[in-house]
Amino acid sequence: xxxxxxxxxxxxxxxxxxxxxxxxxxxxxxxxxxxxxxxxxxxxxxxxxxxxxxxxxxxxxxxxxxxxxxx
Amino acid sequence: xxxxxxxxxxxxxxxxxxxxxxxxxxxxxxxxxxxxxxxxxxxxxxxxxxxxxxxxxxxxxxxxxxxxxxxxxxxxxxxxxxxxxxxxxxxxxxxxxxxxxxxxxxxxxxxxxxxxxxxxxxxxxxxxxxxxxxxxxxxxxxxxxxxxxxxxxxxxxxxxxxxxxxxxxxxxxxxxxxxxxxxxxxxxxxxxxxxxxxxxxxxxxxxxxxxxxxxxxxxxxxxxxxxxxxxxxxxxxxxxxxxxxxxxxxxxxxxxxxxxxxxxxxxxxxxxxxxxxxxxxxxxxxxxxxxxxxxxxxxxxxxxxxxxxxxxxxxxxxxxxxxxxxxxxxxxxxxxxxxxxxxxxxxxxxxxxxxxxxxxxxxxxxxxxxxxxxxxxxxxxxxxxxxxxxxxxxxxxxxxxxxxxxxxxxxxxxxxxxxxxxxxxxxxxxxxxxxxxxxxxxxxxxxxxxxxxxxxx
Numbered sequence: 282x283x284x285x286x287x288x289x290x291x292x293x294x295x296x297x298x299x300x301x302x303x304x305x306x307x308x309x310x311x312x313x314x315x316x317x318x319x320x321x322x323x324x325x326x327x328x329x330x331x332x333x334x335x336x337x338x339x340x341x342x343x344x345x346x347x348x349x350x351x352x
Numbered sequence: 353x354x355x356x357x358x359x360x361x362x363x364x365x366x367x368x369x370x371x372x373x374x375x376x377x378x379x380x381x382x383x384x385x386x387x388x389x390x391x392x393x394x395x396x397x398x399x400x401x402x403x404x405x406x407x408x409x410x411x412x413x414x415x416x417x418x419x420x421x422x423x424x425x426x427x428x429x430x431x432x433x434x435x436x437x438x439x440x441x442x443x444x445x446x447x448x449x450x451x452x453x454x455x456x457x458x459x460x461x462x463x464x465x466x467x468x469x470x471x472x473x474x475x476x477x478x479x480x481x482x483x484x485x486x487x488x489x490x491x492x493x494x495x496x497x498x499x500x501x502x503x504x505x506x507x508x509x510x511x512x513x514x515x516x517x518x519x520x521x522x523x524x525x526x527x528x529x530x531x532x533x534x535x536x537x538x539x540x541x542x543x544x545x546x547x548x549x550x551x552x553x554x555x556x557x558x559x560x561x562x563x564x565x566x567x568x569x570x571x572x573x574x575x576x577x578x579x580x581x582x583x584x585x586x587x588x589x590x591x592x593x594x595x596x597x598x599x600x601x602x603x604x605x606x607x608x609x610x611x612x613x614x615x616x617x618x619x620x621x622x623x624x625x626x627x628x629x630x631x632x633x634x635x636x637x638x639x640x641x642x643x644x645x646x647x648x649x650x651x652x653x654x655x656x657x658x659x660x661x662x663x664x665x666x667x668x669x670x671x672x673x674x675x676x677x678x679x680x681x682x683x684x685x686x687x688x689x690x691x692x693x694x695x696x697x698x699x700x701x702x703x704x705x706x707x708x709x710x711x712x713x714x715x716x717x718x719x720x721x722x723x724x725x726x727x728x729x730x731x732x733x734x735x736x737x738x739x740x741x742x743x744x745x746x747x748x749x750x751x752x753x754x755x756x757x758x759x760x761x762x763x764x765x766x767x768x769x770x771x772x773x774x775x776x777x778x779x780x781x782x783x784x785x786x787x788x789x790x791x792x793x794x795x796x797x798x799x800x801x802x803x804x805x806x807x808x809x
């Protein structure tokens with residue numbers, strides 16, 4: 282079981298906080314929307330990932346237990 | 353382009369009393385067997401197909417239709433091809449009240465099959481809704497079509513009233529007009545609309561079968577799927593499997609258009625080759641270079657590669673295409689596939705729900721890049737990575753898989769396929785500018801402004 286990141290693309294309006302706080306896993310496309318370079322969060326980065334999730338002004342970044350139930 | 357719903361059975365002279373539909377009869381037509389020479393309304397429908405078997409099926413075991421649907425191998429005819437019985441079973445197993453939604457909104461501009469079914473055989477679809485509602489234990493049922501189709505809404509309201517007067521259905525069926533937008537017929541759009549919101553896709557999970565209309569497990573089926581279900585309930589799963597392939601049983605409706613002599617809606621056995629489908633429409637009306645199969649969510653194939661491909665989800669996937677909702681458009685050699693695709697991608701960009709950044713910004717950028725390649729080439733910019741094929745490739749990668757629904761992915765698949773099916777055209781456009789084909793009037797149909805709604809409410 283691992284923690285994975287997911288973006289709700291409807292909620293996301295491209296503030297870009299996540300890419301500031303978690304550049305190891307998130308970069309921004311040419312319009313300022315996040316691209317996840319890896320879905321599973323490496324263990325040493327989990328605290329940073331939680332911080333990025335909390336910082337998102339539109340609550341569009343999700344950190345989920347990967348149970349394999351949903352794609 | 354006008355695309356009149358025609359069928360191979362169309363011009364036959366009407367019989368006074370229609371022959372009762374015989375289950376072991378010819379393998380095709382099935383759905384369209386009831387279309388010619390029938391007295392209108394419920395009376396003609398029951399003469400042809402026999403009474404709705406809802407009470408006999410339900411007695412003691414409402415789930416029997418689900419068993420039949422699973423055994424029949426019927427898959428969704430709306431485009432995704434998900435096994436119908438499995439979807440019904442997961443809804444039936446959910447908690448609380450259930451809801452059935454029949455999707456007849458047919459967002460694909462080149463598809464006419466759902467409109468044909470609803471106009472000419474509304475009771476077959478309504479039978480399917482009633483049977484599915486009984487099978488999953490639904491207390492509500494909705495039949496959704498585009499709200500701009502006034503005459504269709506009237507036909508369906510009339511049919512529903514006729515059934516209500518005959519006390520036929522175990523559940524009240526409501527006819528609903530959706531905003532006429534491409535993404536409004538996506539299942540989560542319909543669910544959100546029925547919940548009082550705009551008809552735009554939602555972020556999932558939860559999916560409609562888990563939590564849909566009014567928070568209840570919701571079964572969303574295409575109207576053609578439901579019409580097949582109405583026949584399976586009467587004649588059984590083994591009868592259904594008598595047509596088609598063991599791995600893809602039954603028949604399906606296809607809409608054939610473009611450069612064919614007799615465009616229209618045809619019923620084929622699954623596994624019929626794409627070439628046979630073109631020949632059903634009386635063959636090409638001029639030399640062809642390619643087929644667009646699956647509509648604007650589908651893919652271009654060069655004509656030689658497409659001709660032998662079996663019309664099944666697996667067959668088309670193996671050929672790099674998609675069956676979608678059974679749309680076949682024949683592209684004449686005199687047309688420019690790049691220009692045709694550019695116009696469609698512009699339309700798809702306009703049809704974004706406006707929710708997800710990569711779709712909102714990416715599809716117009718993709719439409720611009722493709723239009724430039726199609727109509728002005730990228731002369732003198734051969735090594736400039738911000739133009740031409742390099743830019744188109746970059747945009748495809750930026751957009752794909754980054755929306756809440758599959759709308760952006762449909763557009764990128766269409767663009768990918770035009771570049772891989774017609775690589776020489778793409779190269780020629782990039783190096784030498786537009787080909788003579790760009791001057792031909794557009795082949796691929798797009799809805800006129802008067803047919804489109806400009807909001808999602």
